[in-house]
Amino acid sequence: MCVDEKLWRPAVAADQIGESPTVPTVVALLAAGAAARPDAELFRFDDESWSYRRIDEQTSRLAHRLIEVDGVAPGDRVAIMLPNVVQWPVVWLAVLKAGAVAVPINSAYRAADLGFVLRDSGALLVLTDAGHVELVRDTVAADVGLSGVGIVDVADDASDRFSTTAPDVAVDAQTLANLQYTSGTTGFPKACMLTHDYWVRIAWTCAGATGLGPDDVLLTAQPFSYMDPQWNTVLALTTGAPLVVLPRFSASGFMADVRRHRVTFFYVLGSMPTLLFKQPPSDDDRDNDLRMVLCSAIPTALHGALEQRWGAPWREVYGMTESGIDLISPFDDLTAVGGGSIGHPVPSKRVDVVGPDGAAVADGEPGELVVSGRPMMLGYWNRPEETERTLRDGWLHTGDVVVRDAGGAIRLVGRIKDMVRRGGENIASVEVEAALERDDVIVASAVVAVPDDVFGEEVKAFIQLADAVVADRATAEAIVARVRGQLARFKVPRYIEFVTDLPRTPSERVAKSVLKERTTAMPGTTYDMAPQIASSTGESGHNELVRWEVIRNVGVITLNRPDKLNALSVAMRLRLAALIREHGTGERLRGIVLTGAGRAFSAGEDLAAPPTDFDGLRRTFESFHDITRAIVDTRVPVIAAVNGIAVGGASEITLCCDARIGTSNTVYYQPENARGLTISNATSLLLTRLVRNHAMRMVLASPRIDADAAVRIGLVDELVEPRELVAHAIDLIHAWTPDGNTTALHLALLRPTSEEIERAFAREDAAADESWHSGALAAGIEGFWRTKDGRINEAGVNK
Known part of the structure; x- marks a missing residue:
């Protein structure tokens, strides 16, 4: 049946919204x-239908x-x-029937x-499934404070023998129904105390x-632990419309499920509209029964396109776990499409916009949204101070x-705590x-x-x-160039980091605290856009220490x-090896x-922060070894474009490369013997392969080898103009890697x-061990600092 052929019967008239349910x-x-x-x-789960009678009895x-076996009161x-x-x-629903929370x-x-949630809530019992019961048992067993918590596997709850008549427990509108924990985008979550009246x-x-009614079909795809599927459940009970529940949100399959189940209404939020819109268009897009969509955070630029693509009105609804629904954009308000409005207050709510002093600000001026009315949480569980800060004089400070x-009309600008x-x-x-x-390239x-x-x-x-967009500096530059035309110059991102995904809360908001923790633990490549920004702003900045681009x-x-x-810290060396290995x-x-x-290729190890213990020494050597392994194990040519001085460990890194291209500024310097420092990174093997009888003089005499001498003895293959250095290296790689080539095989044979x-590493590790335990290495570092010349003093580093 087509949508137009149905006689839609609203369960609640529009003029009743402000009345009590x-x-x-x-x-x-x-x-x-x-x-x-x-x-x-x-309900409809996995195409299985659950009737009112079945749910009520179960x-x-x-x-x-819960009451008779588990002692729930x-x-x-x-x-x-x-x-x-x-x-x-x-x-x-069973917990609520028992009068519990x-x-x-x-x-x-x-x-x-x-x-944390079990301790904070003081939960008496946990109902879970086979996939989580072991985790729950282990968590409870490991914490003496949770020793009394019971655990029930819902697959074996033994409830069949009990009455299908609801227990005689007094429940009214003000009875506490949920401790609903907020998503916790910053710090530990707080539990909002929500009553039956709140949900209803x-x-x-x-x-x-x-205007939803019994002829509609509702759909939800968010995790049930978040509040949206819960209020969707109560919406189904209120309207008489069935609720289709998907196992999870999948952008690629969501609209197919909407068509298959003949859904007329759903609610999405956060990134979900953008992820849906960025799926490939289909001839089936408008082949659906949708009548309306409610959404939080509709992308302003996509709003009209979303409606056009799927043939149904999308309207903004604003609310929080603390307050339920506060604002909504009427479906007959066409000015809301693409206008960025998050709506007008619903009849049971009052809103205001206030400054830091609590006084109302003028229309058109930014301020904090405050809300009063019903529904509203009772407060935060066990957090009276947080409650007082958020609920003040009957107003919720959002x-x-x-x-x-x-x-x-209200337009969202941002979060007070989510500002730069x-x-x-x-x-x-x-x-x-x-x-x-x-x-279009950004999901x-x-x-x-x-x-x-x-x-x-x-x-x-x-x-x-x-998909298929290359995560490199060129892409970052193109993105910044495009966004610069939309934002004031001071708002244009200075730094860009590409990620494969963004950690999210159950409500599909980005968990920025988790994102920061993840990137601290596993830092990715950050592109500093200061050169681009400087072209229009006159500002300058610092680039990342190990920069990657394609x-x-x-x-x-x-x-x-x-x-x-360019002295290499251990973290820089690890990053360098990881980039080489990955690409x-x-x-x-x-x-x-x-x-x-x-003016430097690199000065190798940062002797301003030398290893202070034997474990540190071994980490230092191993991180240099890892760079060698990474280069030797690649299946593509690796070329060193030596733009300036290459000292100690850094000159050793160039020995691992398949070619060394320099400029007139290229200088090699191996100061190990003259400064009493132990060599590393397989120099004993690689240097002799390259320069043969010159290797002894380079190491024991420790001369500075300028560009001409480096070419003469074979340490550098050729010299080019500084401005052509990287381009020439890239040209050389292209010449060595024609289509259908066997470069990888040749590399394996020639390297x-x-x-x-590994045999060279073992010998060098043994020499390093002896040098450390004899005190020679420490003495060498001290000697280096005593005798360094002016240029080295400026760098503060060597190896």
């Missing part, structure tokens, strides 16, 4: 539905079991840790998060605003920065993210503040690219610490060029074998 509790809604339409479909049995907290299976709403737990939590009013308001226009404060300018991350995500982005010595904070963007299908690695002659497989790139910034390299 006719049924005051969630359990009463279920009872009323079971009495009025026992065989009607309430939840009553489980409620009796009104007000007790009962945790639910399940994926999106029908047992989730069954357990939730549900504590939803994200099924992706591990021991630390799980333990959200559903009542949504039903009235949308922490969201908004602007209200003369017509009363750069040189006195306040930059809303959400504004920069919105500008970035208008770019999603997250903008954060990073410290800066000059401006206090700078703008950094983590970007998830569309030019003409060749990876170029630049050691970029010119104030230290040296031959699957994507033709080769790798290694060069330096400023030293891994066995030879």
Whole structure:
């Protein structure tokens, strides 16, 4: 049947939204539905239908079991840790029938998060499944504070023998229903105390605003532990429409499920609309029964295109876990399309826009959105101080920065705590993210503040690219060039880091604290866009220490610490080896060029911070060894473009490369013997292969070898003009790697074998051990600092 042929019967008239719901509790809604339409479909999981009668009877049995077996009393907290299976709403409704308080737990939590929620909530019992029961048992057993917590596997709850009549437990509108933990985008989450009235009013308001009724089909794909599937459940109970529950959100399959289940309404939020829109268009896009979509954070630039593509109106709804629904854009308000409005207050709410002093700001001026009315949380569980900070004089302080226009429409600007404060300018991350995500090559982005010595904070963007888009400097530059036309110059991201995904909360918001932790533990390549920004702003900045970019299908690695002659810390060496290993497989790139910034290729080990213990010494040597292994094991040519001085360990790195191209500024210096420092990185093997009888003089006499001498003895293959250095190296790689070539085989034949390299490493490690334990190495470092000349003094480094 086509959508137009149905007679839509709204469950709640639009003019009733401001009134109190006719049924005051969630359990009463279920009872009323079971009495009025026992065989009607309430839920659909994996194409299995669950009727009102079936859900009502099963939840009553489980409620009796909770009371009679587990000793659950009104007000007790009962945790639910399940994926999106029908047992989730069954357990939730059973807990509410028992008069208890549900504590939803994200099924992706591990021991630390799980333990925190169980301790904080004081949960008496956890209902879970076979996939999580071991984790729950281990977490409970490991914490003496959780010793009394019971555990029930829902597959074996033994509830069949109990009555199908609901237990006689008093539940009213103000009975506490949930401790709903916030998503926790910053720090530990807080539990919002939510009553039955809270859930019923959200559903009542949504039903009235949308006109949904029993002829509709609802769909949800978020985890049930988050509040959206829960209020969707109450919306289904309110309207009589069945709720289709997907196991998870999948951008590639979501709209196919909408068509298959003949869905007429769904709610999405966060990145979900963008991810849906960036799926390849299909001839089936408008072949659906959709009547309307509610969404939070509709991308302004995509709003009209979303409606056009799927043939249904998308409208913004604003709310928080603390307050339910606060604002909504009417479906007959066409001015909301693409206007960035998050709506007008619903009839049961009042809103205001205030400054830091709490006074209302003028229309058109940014300020914090504050909300009062119903529904509203009772407060934060066990956090009276947090409650007082958030709920003041009957007003909820949302922490969201908004602007209200003369017509009363509200536009979201950003979060108070999600701002970049750069040189006195306040930059809303959400504004920069919105500008970035208008770019077709970007799937999603997250903008954060990073410290800066000059401006206090700078703008950094983590970007998830569309498939087949190369994550390199050229792409970063193109993105910044495009976004510069949309944003004020001080808002343009200074730093770009590409990521394969962005960690998210169950509500699909980016977990920025998790993102920062992840990149701290496993730093990726950060592109400093200061040169681009400087072209229009006159500003300058510092590039990353190991810079990666792709030019003409060749990876170029630049050691970029010119104030230290590019001296290599252990972290830089590990990053260098990782880049070579990652991109040296031959699957994507033709080769790798290694060069330096400023007047130095590199000064090797940073002797301003030498190893202070034997373990540190071994890490130092091993990190140099790893660079050699990485280069020798690649299946593509690796060329050293030696732009200036290459000292000690850095000159040794160039020996591993398949060619060394220099300029007139190229200088090699092996100071080991003259300074009493031990050589490393297989110089004993590689140097003799290259320069034969010159190797002894280079090491024992420690001369400085200028560019002409380096060419004469074979240490450098050729000299070119400095401005042509990297381009010539790239040309050479292209010449060595014609299509259909056998370069990888030739490299394996021409390079030293891994066995030879490892034998050299073993000899050098033994020499390093002896040098350390004899005190010769420490004496050598001290001698180096006493005798360094002016140039080395400026660098403060050597090897």
